[in-house]
Amino acid sequence: MITFADLEAAQRRTAPYVRRTPLIAVDPVADAHVWLKAEYMQRCGVFKTRGAFNRQLAARTAGELDQAVGIVAASGGNAGLANAYAASTLGVPATVFVPENAPPVKVERLREYGATVVLRGGEYAEAYEAAQQHVRETGALFCHAYDQPEIVAGAGVIGLEIVEDLPAVDTIVVAVGGGGLFAGVAAAARERGIRVVAVEPVRIPTLRAAMDAGQPVDIAVSGIAQDSLGARRIGAAGWDAARASAPVSVLVEDADILAARAALWQEYRVPAEPGAAAAYAALSSGAYLPEPGERVAVIICGANTDPTTLG
Structure with a gap:
């Protein structure tokens, strides 16, 4: 706890x-x-910017953040924004999976932060599963929207x-x-x-x-x-x-x-x-x-x- x-x-x-x-x-x-x-x-x-930085900074210190592969997040928008911004600040790539009904204002801002945005499914749970597959395929650091100790x-x-x-x-x-x-x-x-x-x-x-x-x-x-x-x-x-x-x-x-x-x-x-x-x-x-x-x-x-x- x-x-x-x-x-x-x-x-x-x-x-x-x-x-x-x-x-x-x-x-x-x-x-x-x-x-x-x-x-x-x-x-x-x-x-969510607070948790995003805490997660990524702690992982970097622990040697768990690959500077070339970067991070991945699943989000209805806000967690993705926060993690994309933190990754951009720390100089690592970010991939963000969002539901297909995510607000356009959030999707556009994700792209402004330099994230690769992938629209997947009708709700957060489906975007989450796609992000987990990305982790398995690439070894990217997963940044949960709400359920990791550092977050x-x-x-x-x-x-x-x-x-x-x-x-x-x-x-x-x-x-x-x-x-x-x-x-x-x-x-x-x-x-x-x-x-x-x-x-x-x-x-x-x-x-x-x-x-x-x-x-x-x-x-x-x-x-x-x-x-x-x-x-x-x-x-x-x-x-x-x-x-x-x-x-x-x-x-x-x-x-x-x-x-x-x-x-x-x-x-x-x-x-x-x-x-x-x-x-x-x-x-x-x-x-x-x-x-x-x-x-x-x-x-x-x-x-x-x-x-x-x-x-």
Whole structure:
């Protein structure tokens, strides 16, 4: 399981390559104090850049990164962007397998980062299988979208930063897809006794389904946030984190996600993609109702979206 020490090591390793994003105070919700962790300002516009650098830098140090063969990733878009950017920065080639329905804005940016983009299948699971075949054929370093220790620890630095910038924080609200960000943040929160609210779309409840079944299970993937939260099941890291310290599990409707996304743009000029708006939707929809005076940090984890749809 990822530890607080793993987060500190990831923070030291990645500091020269990533941005420390701000924690921004916004309007209260139900008399609770609310901050937005502005991870949408991260390089590549998404939190996954942290894990990508942590994975690739750690592999390079360990002699596991072949400079000629490079890395491979499977992604609905954001993990691919992050790993392609990290590979470009470190001077190694990247191949990224994406579902055929990946947003064009993300596919175009992948190519801008110099990645070889391969469209494969209708959802993340099919792109993942194609990427695994590529690993077997080439020996490329596989960079998982959410379920490798270095990926999780890199993402968890976000929780570490929140704790450092707001030591009195009571609650951290985080969107869940495959569970890497949740697992990393949970490692930071567990150390300090902080509540974690795990938010999922009603149509992609990977964590809730696992909690109900007592183990990770496959689910159907659909809805407005499937390009970034569209894992078929919760990853091992996310499941381990949930068993270690059960989060508050919250589900939000697609309509609530869209309303939260519109509110973030109209009120704060935050260009959140739907998956990133899911966390704020927990508050704006009332799915999670904080106590008066509760200090709540909401992670807005990505901004790779078509700006013409922001309203």
